[in-house]
Amino acid sequence: MIEIKNLSVKYKSNDKDFLALDRINITIENGDICAVIGPSGCGKSTLLYVLSGVIKDYEGSVLIDGNPINPSLHRIGLVMQNYGLLPWKSVYYNAIAGSKIKDGKDNIDRMYVDYILKKLGLNKFAHRHPGELSGGQRQRIAIARAFILKPSLLLMDEPFSALDEIIREEMQDLFLKIWFENRVSTLFITHSIDEALYIGKKIAILSPSPGRVKEIYVNPLFGKKDLRLNEDYYKFSIELRKKVRESWLR
Ligand SMILES: Nc1ncnc2c1ncn2[C@@H]1O[C@H](COP(=O)(O)OP(=O)(O)OP(=O)(O)O)[C@@H](O)[C@H]1O
Numbered sequence: 232m233i234e235i236k237n238l239s240v241k242y243k244s245n246d247k248d249f250l251a252l253d254r255i256n257i258t259i260e261n262g263d264i265c266a267v268i269g270p271s272g273c274g275k276s277t278l279l280y281v282l283s284g285v286i287k288d289y290e291g292s293v294l295i296d297g298n299p300i301n302p303s304l305h306r307i308g309l310v311m312q313n314y315g316l317l318p319w320k321s322v323y324y325n326a327i328a329g330s331k332i333k334d335g336k337d338n339i340d341r342m343y344v345d346y347i348l349k350k351l352g353l354n355k356f357a358h359r360h361p362g363e364l365s366g367g368q369r370q371r372i373a374i375a376r377a378f379i380l381k382p383s384l385l386l387m388d389e390p391f392s393a394l395d396e397i398i399r400e401e402m403q404d405l406f407l408k409i410w411f412e413n414r415v416s417t418l419f420i421t422h423s424i425d426e427a428l429y430i431g432k433k434i435a436i437l438s439p440s441p442g443r444v445k446e447i448y449v450n451p452l453f454g455k456k457d458l459r460l461n462e463d464y465y466k467f468s469i470e471l472r473k474k475v476r477e478s479w480l481r
Contacts, residue, residue: 233259233384233416237291240277250441251277254291257435257444261296262414264453266427269437270479275420278442279388282418283309295383306333308377308415310387314369316361323348323357325372329380340381347375350409367398371405378409387419391426400459403429411454424471429458434471436478445478 238255241248252274259265269275280286281293284302293300300307308329309315316325326348330339348354351371361369370390377385390406391399407430410417421427427434427450434448448471451463458464 232261232294232296233257233418234292234294235278235282236294238278238281238293239290240274240281240286240288252281252289253441253443255437255442255444257418257433257447259416259418259433261416263432264410264417264419264430265433265435266431267418267420267435267437268422268424268427268475269442270439272440273437274440274442275437276388279386279418279420282384282386283307300384305384306380306382308380308382308385310373310377310385310390310419312389312392314361314373316369316372318361321358321360322353322364322372325361326353326357326375326379329376333380340379343381344379347378347409351375351405367394367402370394370402374402374406374409378413378415381413382415385415385417385419387417389420389422392422406430424475425468428452428464428468428471436475438478446474448474 235255235257238252239250240252241250255278257265267275267278277286281289282300284300295305317328327339327344345354348357351374353368353371353375356364356368361372391402394402403426419430431450432453434450435444436446436448437443438445452458452467455461
């Protein structure tokens with residue numbers, strides 16, 4: 232279980248403290264997926280920096296199964312907006328990079344690597360370099376790398392935002408397919424209400440800066456098949472839009 236308890240983060244700016252996050256409380260049960268949605272500047276990236284260990288100076292606590300989060304001990308998978316790939320390395324190397332650092336070259340589960348690459352349709356490109364692939368294919372490498380790490384926490388920062396609509400929908404479906412096989416505890420940031428509703432089991436709605444949790448919306452549609460063809464998806468999308476609008480205006 233991931234527990235974010237009373238998390239506050241301040242930045243120092245011109246010798247003054249700037250409160251970026253204010254007493255954030257979010258719990259992610261094992262095998263849950265939580266979307267975080269909030270207006271620009273509300274502190275979403277700051278939250279991700281704390282969870283990934285970049286920011287260490289904060290108030291409150293962040294626990295993984297009861298222990299303070301520690302990126303050198305815990306396995307944390309990251310899928311960033313720009314994918315964070317090594318352009319001079321092959322697709323295969325990029326996909327195993329996280330696991331190689333964590334476990335050492337000889338301890339990589341090669342069968343699992345092959346399985347994930349195949350599942351994501353990357354096996355035929357394994358020897359190419361990222362620059363020789365499309366945006367959607369690069370995105371798949373970043374997702375492959377995160378799953379191959381077998382993380383206890385998966386963090387994603389607007390993972391599908393750089394893709395055009397049809398590829399984005401394909402990627403969201405592919406991601407969910409693999410996610411349901413692994414059910415890794417996941418927190419992801421999105422600007423898209425529809426994406427939050429499509430992928431998130433819980434949706435944490437943040438206020439404008441300083442970011443506070445306005446509501447944790449439990450998605451009644453999570454895990455339903457063929458959601459985009461389901462009328463309820465549009466009904467709940469309107470409901471969630473209203474909630475988000477209220478939270479952002481207040
Ligand atoms: N290093 C810093 N020093 C001072 N203030 C900072 C620093 N980094 C971020 N901030 C401020 O903290 C607040 C939160 O920033 P953050 O990048 O976490 O927001 P965000 O919700 O991810 O924004 P966006 O959606 O636009 O990417 C913003 O007001 C930002 O200006």
